[in-house]
Amino acid sequence: QVRLVESGGGLVQAGGSLRLSCAASGRGFSIYHMGWFRQAPGKEREFVATTSPSGGTTYYADSVKGRFTISRDNARNTVYLQMGSLKPEDTAVYYCARSMNPFRDGNVPADFGSWGQGTQVTVSS
16 A cells, blocks of 8 residues: 655745655555646646656646656655746646556546645745
């Protein structure tokens, strides 16, 4: 059983930066794709970014491409989301997730089987 715990959210002004962290407990972290999703009030949960098990391949939503960077440290069982040039529309609860199956990627919530509790990111204008 895996447990994912996000941290690093907060309030930031537009144009600022934040780094989110997600610490995973349990075994097998390094064989799963890891992803970040977000959910704004009244909206569906949406894909932000994913990273392959090695960290060598990453994918981003068009809305964050060039501003956000996903990375992972398999020795620390941790995945990160570095967010820059933040905009008010980035305001949401950000969730860390582990892929449903080892070595299988995806970009919709149904592709991910384990979730953290979320961390709030608020970007003021």
